[in-house]
Amino acid sequence: MTTVALSEPRKSGHLLRNIGFAALPALILLWSLADLTLGRELVEWLPYLASGFLMNVVISLSAMTLGTVVGTIFGILQLMPYRPVRYPVVAYVQAFRNAPHLVLIFATTYIFPFEIVVFGNYLPFPDWLKAVIGLAIPASAYVAEITRGAILSIPTTQWEAAKGLGFSRSQALRWIILPQCLRRSLPPWMNILASITMGTSLASLVGVHELLHAATDASTAVRRLDFTIIAYIVVMAAFFTLCYPIARLTRRLEQHFNAGSRI
Amino acid sequence: MWNNGITGLFVELTNRLGLNYEFLATGYEAEIWRDGFITTLYLIALLIPVSLIAGLLFAACLTSGRLWLSAPVRAFVEITRNTPTLVQLMFSFLVLNSFVSNLVGGAQNNPLTPFFWVVAMVGLHIAALHAEAIRAGIEAVPASTVEAARGIGFSKLQILRYVEIPLAFRASLPAIVNNLINLVKLTTVGNAIAVSEITYASIMVWTQRDNVVSLMIVILLFFSLINLVVARVGLWVERKLAVPGYGL
Numbered sequence A: 001m002t003t004v005a006l007s008e009p010r011k012s013g014h015l016l017r018n019i020g021f022a023a024l025p026a027l028i029l030l031w032s033l034a035d036l037t038l039g040r041e042l043v044e045w046l047p048y049l050a051s052g053f054l055m056n057v058v059i060s061l062s063a064m065t066l067g068t069v070v071g072t073i074f075g076i077l078q079l080m081p082y083r084p085v086r087y088p089v090v091a092y093v094q095a096f097r098n099a100p101h102l103v104l105i106f107a108t109t110y111i112f113p114f115e116i117v118v119f120g121n122y123l124p125f126p127d128w129l130k131a132v133i134g135l136a137i138p139a140s141a142y143v144a145e146i147t148r149g150a151i152l153s154i155p156t157t158q159w160e161a162a163k164g165l166g167f168s169r170s171q172a173l174r175w176i177i178l179p180q181c182l183r184r185s186l187p188p189w190m191n192i193l194a195s196i197t198m199g200t201s202l203a204s205l206v207g208v209h210e211l212l213h214a215a216t217d218a219s220t221a222v223r224r225l226d227f228t229i230i231a232y233i234v235v236m237a238a239f240f241t242l243c244y245p246i247a248r249l250t251r252r253l254e255q256h257f258n259a260g261s262r263i
Numbered sequence B: 001m002w003n004n005g006i007t008g009l010f011v012e013l014t015n016r017l018g019l020n021y022e023f024l025a026t027g028y029e030a031e032i033w034r035d036g037f038i039t040t041l042y043l044i045a046l047l048i049p050v051s052l053i054a055g056l057l058f059a060a061c062l063t064s065g066r067l068w069l070s071a072p073v074r075a076f077v078e079i080t081r082n083t084p085t086l087v088q089l090m091f092s093f094l095v096l097n098s099f100v101s102n103l104v105g106g107a108q109n110n111p112l113t114p115f116f117w118v119v120a121m122v123g124l125h126i127a128a129l130h131a132e133a134i135r136a137g138i139e140a141v142p143a144s145t146v147e148a149a150r151g152i153g154f155s156k157l158q159i160l161r162y163v164e165i166p167l168a169f170r171a172s173l174p175a176i177v178n179n180l181i182n183l184v185k186l187t188t189v190g191n192a193i194a195v196s197e198i199t200y201a202s203i204m205v206w207t208q209r210d211n212v213v214s215l216m217i218v219i220l221l222f223f224s225l226i227n228l229v230v231a232r233v234g235l236w237v238e239r240k241l242a243v244p245g246y247g248l
Helices: A002-034 A036-077 A083-097 A101-111 A127-153 A156-164 A169-206 A211-222 A225-262 B004-016 B027-062 B067-082 B085-104 B114-140 B143-151 B156-193 B198-209 B212-241
Strands: A115-118 A121-124
Touching: A002 A036, A002 A225, A036 A083, A036 A127, A036 A169, A036 A211, A036 A225, A083 A127, A083 B212, A101 A127, A101 A169, A101 B156, A101 B198, A101 B212, A127 A169, A156 A169, A169 A211, A169 A225, A169 B085, A169 B156, A211 A225, A211 B085, A225 B067, A225 B085, B027 B067, B027 B114, B027 B156, B027 B198, B027 B212, B067 B114, B085 B114, B085 B156, B114 B156, B143 B156, B156 B198, B156 B212, B198 B212
Parallel strands: none
Antiparallel strands: A115 A121
16 A cells, blocks of 8 residues: 555655756756856857866776776785785775875875886876875775675575586686676776766866866856856766766665575 | 884885975974964864754754744755855855954954855855755654654654654664764865865975975875764764664
């Protein structure tokens, strides 16, 4: 009885969400049409904002790639039977999972040199690359925890069955355990992707030219309150259109996997 | 500076390890830095109740079943969760703050400080996350329990107060503790609008002395410690509230 009563508001909620998804772009469009001078200003600055946003996407994807590779390795190392291997990795994960992203970005920006010497050649070490590393560190700590949790969630009988079939420990991990982990760790991995993507805006505080930085530049150049407002709404809309689909997909996958495991 | 001897010893010992804490011996910088720690702790102590109360209100709106209450809160929650807090903070500080200034006739009359905006924005941001956790908890309360409460004559508000929230709170406690750890980390965004919390104070020190590594070690330890305490207290509350046999 209650399930029938519940399904009704959910449907209208779904519709509402879809309207909400278009609300911010619609607001920007309507406002810039209502005040054409504002619209012209916005169109003029859009390429600059877009170049900033491209930087966000680049930082987010590189940090996530780096974080996933390192995190997966660390997650496996956390379950190693050798203490000298396990303890430093556990300490790394605990320290950087609890550290604010901003602090890590500051750390990498100010500690790393501005250029590195490779075989006598001076290579520049730009700030955006430091921000990538600053965000990859927490990402790797989160991914390590997810990997560890996913490996532990696989029933031990699977390990034993693999052993019975003559697989070594590393072979069992590679061919039997990890493929199953992939499915389980996808939704939390996407949560991290969304949070790292939003974290890229912190790079503006160390002077990386990304979307928030670009919007601040634009609003100081134009010096109009309504332009400032709409510039920040554009920033919000940009992040929203990037992160909201990830969040929706995550929720759908979570429901899907939950339904699967219940049987 | 409680004891010059101990501080001096500490500075000397860490100096041998290649770390530079000499600023602790000077009154001015040490004071800025200590104030930074206290401001961060103060922010956290203030933000935890603010976010919990606002989160409960949002959750009540979300589950009220009235569209005019739930739709705006739902929109707010989705926007908050999917846009960076820093952008929200800059937006509120630059735009809303200047509206308030215009309203009261000039920035000099504006009672709202950067500190207020950090508390408001981070508090509402975490409240949105709490609301989602509590809502999920409320929806997980067995329908038969709610019906039984309705059967003995509880009103909708009474069911929420005496049945749904106590049970939902237990179910959503792990998620809430997670959000609180996020809250502790989010206090650092205050740095962007010159609230002198720990990172801002540290920048003051390391631009003078170029001792980033030394300060970073302390900051990372500081946040690890706070989050450890938050997680431990959360676990303790979870155990205290556990209903035997209920599975929560």
